[in-house]
Amino acid sequence: MKKALIIGLFLTFASALTAQNIKTGAESVSEYLPLLQGKKVAVLSNQTGMIGKTHLVDSLVALKINIVAIMSPEHGFRGDADAGEHVSSSVDQKTGIPIKSLYEGNTGKPASELMKEIDVMVFDLQDVGVRFYTYLTTMARMMEACAENGVKMVILDRPNPIGFYVDGPILDMKYKSGVGWLPIPTVHGMTLGELAGMINGEKWLKDGIQCDIKVIKCKNYTHASMYQLPVKPSPNLPDMRSIYLYPSTCYFEATPVSLGRGTTTAFQMYGHPNMKGYKFSFTPRSIPGAKFPPQLDKECFGVDLRKTPSIEEINKAGINLEYVVDAYKNLNLDDHFFRSFFENLIGQGYVRKMIKEGKTAAEIKAMWAGDVAKFKEQRRPYLLYPEN
Numbered sequence: 460m461k462k463a464l465i466i467g468l469f470l471t472f473a474s475a476l477t478a479q480n481i482k483t484g485a486e487s488v489s490e491y492l493p494l495l496q497g498k499k500v501a502v503l504s505n506q507t508g509m510i511g512k513t514h515l516v517d518s519l520v521a522l523k524i525n526i527v528a529i530m531s532p533e534h535g536f537r538g539d540a541d542a543g544e545h546v547s548s549s550v551d552q553k554t555g556i557p558i559k560s561l562y563e564g565n566t567g568k569p570a571s572e573l574m575k576e577i578d579v580m581v582f583d584l585q586d587v588g589v590r591f592y593t594y595l596t597t598m599a600r601m602m603e604a605c606a607e608n609g610v611k612m613v614i615l616d617r618p619n620p621i622g623f624y625v626d627g628p629i630l631d632m633k634y635k636s637g638v639g640w641l642p643i644p645t646v647h648g649m650t651l652g653e654l655a656g657m658i659n660g661e662k663w664l665k666d667g668i669q670c671d672i673k674v675i676k677c678k679n680y681t682h683a684s685m686y687q688l689p690v691k692p693s694p695n696l697p698d699m700r701s702i703y704l705y706p707s708t709c710y711f712e713a714t715p716v717s718l719g720r721g722t723t724t725a726f727q728m729y730g731h732p733n734m735k736g737y738k739f740s741f742t743p744r745s746i747p748g749a750k751f752p753p754q755l756d757k758e759c760f761g762v763d764l765r766k767t768p769s770i771e772e773i774n775k776a777g778i779n780l781e782y783v784v785d786a787y788k789n790l791n792l793d794d795h796f797f798r799s800f801f802e803n804l805i806g807q808g809y810v811r812k813m814i815k816e817g818k819t820a821a822e823i824k825a826m827w828a829g830d831v832a833k834f835k836e837q838r839r840p841y842l843l844y845p846e847n
Contacts, residue, residue, distance in 0.1 A: 481686060484615035484652065484675035485510050485583050488518070491613050491675050495524045498578040501569075503530035503561075503601055507585035507617075507690050515583050515615070520554050527576055529558045530569060532584060532597040561597060568600050574608035583615040585692045586651045588622055589706050590630060591638040591804050594692075598651055599640050599658055602670035611671045616652030616843070618677055618686040620702055624648055625835055626777035627706070628827035630806040639803050644827070644834050645778060646706050648682060650843065657841040674843065681845040694748020695725035700773075704764060707779040713801035716786045717743055717759045721752030729782055730754075730761025734789050739763040761786070780810075780820035787814055 484491075485508065500519070502508075508515040519526055529551055549558045559569055582601060584594045598614075605612045627645025641663055647654065652674035659669045680686070691697050696705065701724065708726045711718040716734075719725040721743025728741055737760040743752040762782065773779075787796050797811055805811075813823045 480679045481618055481684060482678035483510075483617045484677055485515050485617070487675055487678070488522075491581070491615065491673070492522065492524075494611070494613055494673060495519070495579055495581070498525065499527045499576060500524055500579050500581060501528040501530060501573075501577045502526055502581045502583070503532065503597070504581075504583040505532055507688075507692050508583040508615075509690055515581070516551070516554060516556070519581075520556075526554070526556050528573060529556050530580075530601070531558055531560050532594055561600070568604045571604075571608060574604055574610055577608075577610050580605050580610050580612045581615065582612060582651075583617070584651065585617050585688060585690065586619060587692055587696065587702050587705060588619040588646060588648065589709070590627070590641070590643055590645050590647060590806065591709060592692075592705075593637055595651065595654065596637055596640040598655060599664070602655060602658060602672070603664045603668070606664060606668040606670040609671075611673065612655075614652050614655050614672055614674045616650050616674055616677050618680045618684060619648065619650045619682075620686050620688055620699065621646060621706070621774070622648050622650065622682045622684070622686075624774070624777055625831050626827075627831075628805065628807040628810070629830040629834060631802075631808065634802045634806060634808075636800070636803040638800070639806055644830055645806060647834070647838070649838060649841070650677070650680075652676065653838070653841050653843050656843070657838060660841055661837075676843055681847060682842075683845075683847045695720055697723060697725070700724075700765070700770065701726040703770060703773045706777070707773075708764070708782060710780075710783050710801065710804050711786070713798040713804055714783070714786065714796055715753065715792075716761070716790070717741075717752065717754040719743070720749040721746055721755060724765050725749070727765045728761060728763050729786060730759030731786065731790060732757045732759055734760045734786065736789070737761050778824065780814075780823055784814055784820050 502516055504515055510518050516529060551558050582598060586594050602612060625644055625646055625648040629644050630639045630642050632642055655672050687699060696702050704726050708718050708729060711729050716729050716731045719728040722741055730741060740758050740760045742758050743754050790796060801811055802808055809826060810823055
C-alpha cells in the first residue's frame, strides 16, 4: 500500500513537472517559419494564440511574414464575444490586418474568393478537449476549405488540458451540428493536431477529401500532463476548475437550468428559480461574454461546485450526469426540461430517454463504455504524444 502511494505521488510529481516544461507548437518558430516565408499567409487564431507574452500575429509581423488576413472563431479574435454571438469582420487595430469572422453569414467557412488569395493557413487555437467546444469544428471546417482550394494548413499544436481520459458516447451523426461535427466521444483525449491527422486518415471531410497539413508538435507533452492554460480559452471558462467541470455541466445549456453564465464562475454551479431544498443561490447578471445569460437577474437555487468536489475527484469521475439527473428530478418538468439540442450536446438519443425513465448516472454511463473502448483503439494510429 505504502509503495503504491509513493509510486502514485511520484507519477503526479513527474506529470506536473512535465506540464511546467511543455513547449507549445507556436513556440517552435524555427520549425514553421520556413513554411511561411515568401507566402501569402492567413492566421486563424484568437486571444489564446500566444508565444509567451506576445501574440502569434504580432510575432509573425515582426518577422516580416506577409499576413493577408486574420480569421476569427466563435467569441471573436479577442475572445470577448458571447457564445454563438454574431461577430462582424473588422480590422485589427494593432496591425491593420483585415479580420474575417467565420461566424459572419453563419457559414463557418471563409469565402472561396478569400481562400484563393492565400498560400498557407496557420491555425493556432487552444482547445479544451470536449467535442461540443466549437474550436474543433472550426478546425475541421477550415481543413475542408483548405482542401477544396489547395491551401496548405500549418497547425500549431497545443496541449489538451483534459487529455488524460476519454469518456462519453460517440456522436450519432444524425445529431451533427456546430457543437458536434465528428463521430468522436464527448471527451476525446486528443490534441487538435492529433485530431487533424485523424480527420484526414478517417476521411471525415466532405467527399473524403484530405487537407495538406503540417502539425508543429508540442514538446515535453504527454497525455498524462496536467497542463494549466495560461490564457482563458473563452469568456465563460475562466479557470481550470470550470474546464474540468465543463464535460459534466455543459448539458444544462439545453435545459432551463442556469450553469452560472452571468457570474464569474460559470460551469461551477447549477440552479433554477424553482429548484427546491437548496440553500445555495446565485443570480445571473449581464456581464461581458454573457450579456443575456439564462435566468437573467433571477435568483437561482441549486448546487455550488466551486470548492467541492476536489479537482482530483472531478477528473477521476469523468463525465458526471448526476448533476443533470438531480436537476431533472427536482424540477419535475418531464420532457419540458430538455431543449431540442440536448442530443446535439450529449451525442445520442438514449440519454434523455434513460433520464426520463429514472435511470442512474452510472447506468447511463455504462451504455457508452463500448464507445470509449472502440475509440481508444481507433485513435491509436493518430496519437502524436505518449499516453502516459
